[in-house]
Amino acid sequence: MPHPTTAQLSRRGLLTGFGVGALGLIAIPTLAGCAPSNGGGGGSSTGSLTFGSNASDPVPKKAYAAFVSAFEKKSKDTVTVNTSDHNSFQNKITNYLQGSPDDAFTWFAGYRMRYYASKGLVGDVSDVWDKIGDNFSPALKKASTADDGKQYFVPNYNYPWGFFYRKSFWAEKGYTIPGTWDDLITLAKKMQADGIIPVAFTDKDQWPACGTFDYLNMRINGYQFHVDLCAHKEGWDTPKVQEVFDTWKELLPYMDPSAAGLTWQEGAQKLGNKQAGMMLLGSFITQQFTDATVLADIDFFPFPAVKVEGTDAVEAPIDGLMLSKKGGQSAPAKAMLQFMGSGAGQEAYYSIDKSNIMTAKDADTSGYSAFTKKLGGVIADAKSISQFFDRDALPAMASNVLEPAMLDFLKSGSVDLKNIESQAKTLYAQQ
Missing domain, CATH: 3.40.190.10 (Periplasmic binding protein-like II)
Incomplete structure (x- = not known):
């Protein structure tokens, strides 16, 4: 990309x-x-x-x-x-x-x-x-x-990938940049109470969810585990991976409920129109803001710390x-x-x-x-x-296995890691 x-x-x-x-x-x-x-x-x-x-x-x-x-x-x-x-x-x-x-x-x-x-x-x-x-x-x-x-x-x-937001809107609402996962959830609750979509999440094309997964995996288990998991040197049906999805589940109530049917461009427009408070995406998001005033109002903060390595690892294809x-x-x-x-x-x-x-x-x-x-x-x-997952991992693992599983997770809040691991073993054995 x-x-x-x-x-x-x-x-x-x-x-x-x-x-x-x-x-x-x-x-x-x-x-x-x-x-x-x-x-x-x-x-x-x-x-x-x-x-x-x-x-x-x-x-x-x-x-x-x-x-x-x-x-x-x-x-x-x-x-x-x-x-x-x-x-x-x-x-x-x-x-x-x-x-x-x-x-x-x-x-x-x-x-x-x-x-x-x-x-x-x-x-x-x-x-x-x-x-x-x-x-x-x-x-x-x-x-x-x-x-x-x-x-x-x-x-x-x-x-880089990170959270993008409108500075003036945040100043108006009194929002502050979250430094930790708990801070992010607290901010999301406040935004929801204010009647806006906290996270302009979109997944019609399925790949955007990989960004959230990648960051949570690195923030919870560390960069090296993320790389090893992508290469299938680590298994998917492990407590470490389950913790990623369990943590992600805490954010699901604050993501755009229409996410499964929206493109990232549509999500970016919601952010620009102040319908949403923030959006996790790559910096290519800025080309959706053709109004110079809106573009000048866009800012960015890294994915917050969760468990290990602070914010040392950055998703930056x-x-x-x-x-x-x-x-x-x-x-x-x-x-x-x-x-x-x-x-x-x-x-x-x-x-x-x-x-x-x-x-x-x-x-x-x-x-x-x-x-x-x-x-x-x-x-x-x-x-x-x-x-980004589809560059760090086997392509078929991303398109045929993880992306559909993440879409199901976004809809149901559950994930079958044993099934993911079974498919991973087959795909990587063929390489």
Whole structure:
């Protein structure tokens, strides 16, 4: 979900059409339109590379064009860009990497990166990180590192999830930012008594509920447990996971009762219209506020502390670049990823697409608004960054198992963890 216009596409695209094929990988049609590298192999630079991009929407497509242009000007290398439909790129990524992939390609940090690294389908860029490592936080490096301890990903941007609200409305009502879960419940009760919807929760598309689950799991059981659960190194039918849903149940009476039939855009409108007091979502929510006055009135606070780790872990999906296995032997391709790891590279992208937050420490943020700086600060201060459930976990686990189970939970207040665990065992065994 690199930006608001593709927020749904990137999640939903990742969650559809998967079956198990050769090597235990996802069997999908070959990605069309990706030319072979003009000089990606052999370990020597020929001054050219190919770049497969999922940035098919107008704004990110122009942003990557600006980035590539800046790289070509700096390096004198030539980049052939092959842009594919966003959904198609995600759905066809495995056969793409097994076939004739580009040298470099757009992708995501977290499990989605580690999965393909474990299959030997992507290029090790640890040597690039030796040059750019000081330009990123430890949390960003952790999110770029696979299970073998090597780096396979270079971040471009990310965006935090948290609670958004209208400052003037809160000031009028005397609401204060909750620091703990108990504070949040107390605030929700007050909002309900004031005749407004406390939490503009929506789940028509099912993925939004993952954000609440992820935060509660990290706040109750810690970041590492969250990562291990997503990778099925921990079981679902455990007291730790039950506690997540038991805690969540306390908030259910204060969530929008129409949630199951609402899109996140509709929820955002309720927040903007002061029908709701707050909404947990990614910062892409702000593009729903086209009235400048309303947009200037929007603020943000992190998901409150519940049990462990305070608010150290932040849900902030990271998008960036990777190399195919072939591209890992290409000096120009590695040079392009090194450029992405610089302020100059990220500024070139941000000059067009300002809906996200640059991740390089030396990126010029003087043009950031106070609000954007606040969002960036939350990420910069994080000790751990999660990617959102459908990026940290097996896609079929998210789409076929957890999302339907969470929707049932929202309606009934109960969850069958033994059934979830049974399905998880089957799905992960196929990998």
